[in-house]
Amino acid sequence: MHFSVHKKIRIGFFIAFTVIVAASIFSYLVAKNLLDNAGRLNHAIEVSKRLEVITRQLKEAEAAIRGYNLTTDSSFLNPSMQERINSIEKEYLLLRKITADNPRQQRHLDTLRELLAIKYQQLKVGGQISTEDKQQSSVKEGERSMDMIDRKVRDMIRIEENLVQEKYQLFHFFSVMWVPMIFISSLAAILIGIYSYVTLTREFKLQLHIESRMKSYQRDLQQNISLLNKTNQELEQFAYVASHDLQEPLRKISTFSDRLQMKYKEQLPPDATQLIDRMVSAVSRMRVLINDLLIFSRAGRITPEIVTEVDMNRLLQEVLSDLEVTLEEKNVLVKYDQLPLIEGSDTSFHQLFQNLLANAIKFASPERPLEINIHHQILTGQELGVVKENRWNDLFCRISLEDNGIGFEQAYAERIFLIFQRLHGISEYSGTGIGLAICKKIIDSHNGYIQAYGYPGKGATFVIILPLKQSHKSDTHIA
Structure with missing residues (x-):
């Protein structure tokens, strides 16, 4: 199948445009995944940070209670347990807000809420224990409660890490594909551009050659038209002059034949009379033909x-x-x-x-x-x-x-x-x-x-x- 140059160029530009659009879409997906991955990573860091703050503050509260029980120094209870609980609660509420889009994390936070409620009660009671047996019992309960809180925190952190890992794998796939995709699309666009440039250059040179030939043909055509018009004028003039010149001998032939018939009609044999009649008829037809030629040479001559x-x-x-x-x-x-x-x-x-x-x-x-x-x-x-x-x-x-x-x-x-x-x-x-x-x-x-x-x-x-x-x-x- 033969394709014209213009059709080839249109197909080439269509392919280049398609490749560029595909590369742009792929680049958009890569950029979107990069932003999503960065957002997910920041989210995981924020969640981990809040969880660590909660566990750290709980451990600091436990340490303060132990220090007070060992030394009975009231400075260990400053800030008070209620103030510490309020601070932990603020972190918890903020954590619940930033994980609002994750139902699974919300369920873990519900469990964490229950554990924290138990822990809050232990902290409040711990600051009032006096006997050694009660102190040891409180410490053991606090450790068990803290272990449960730590496990729940680790579960929540693991969920965030898994989400980050999923995003990273998707981003890794697109990033691996992105470089060859951009390379291939750029190479295709460059090759198509070079092909189009070469084709257009060849077409332009061919067009210049055709225009040069056309100008030459136009000059030749103008010369031929001028020559043809001159020839037509000469032919018309010739036909007009020739027709007029032919009229005179025809008139003489007609005149002489009439005189011959009038003067020698009785003396001419029948064959001679018949020949003269044929000659007169031929002259008459010749005269009609000449008149028609004159009409034809003049016909169609119009001017503005x-x-x-x-x-x-x-x-x-x-x-x-x-x-x-x-x-x-x-x-x-x-x-x-x-x-x-x-x-x-x-x-x-x-x-x-x-x-x-x-x-x-x-x-x-x-x-x-x-x-x-x-x-x-x-x-x-x-x-x-x-x-x-x-x-x-x-x-x-x-x-x-x-x-x-x-x-x-x-x-x-x-x-x-x-x-x-x-x-x-x-x-x-x-x-x-x-x-x-x-x-x-x-x-x-x-x-x-x-x-x-x-x-x-x-x-x-x-x-x-x-x-x-x-x-x-x-x-x-x-x-």
């Missing part, structure tokens, strides 16, 4: 000065008036819509419709009366689908001229607009094969489009597309 808004209804009525005799002889029925105003050459449009109607009349079917229907639509360039994109918003008139004549094969739809191209012999239908070529030349000069659709034995339809407004720019021709 001769472009005006043409009332197509008025123009069509004038054409029908010119063809009135022929239409009556052939019993032709012409129906047409109310046509709009179209910018163009009045003379060229007159010739266009006259040639199209004359063509329909010429190829009428002998089996039925000829009917010609002319319809139109106003469409945008985009709706037409045949104009360049820069004229999609312009308005066009689509005129269709339908007849029920003999029609033609659709395979010849393009050929009939070429000069001197005929689908029938001159003995069947008169003409020089220039009429439709003139129509196409007129349409082309007005930035329009013409197409023919043939239906053998049923008729033909000629479709004309003309812009309502002329722009006189070379880039507005029909695509």
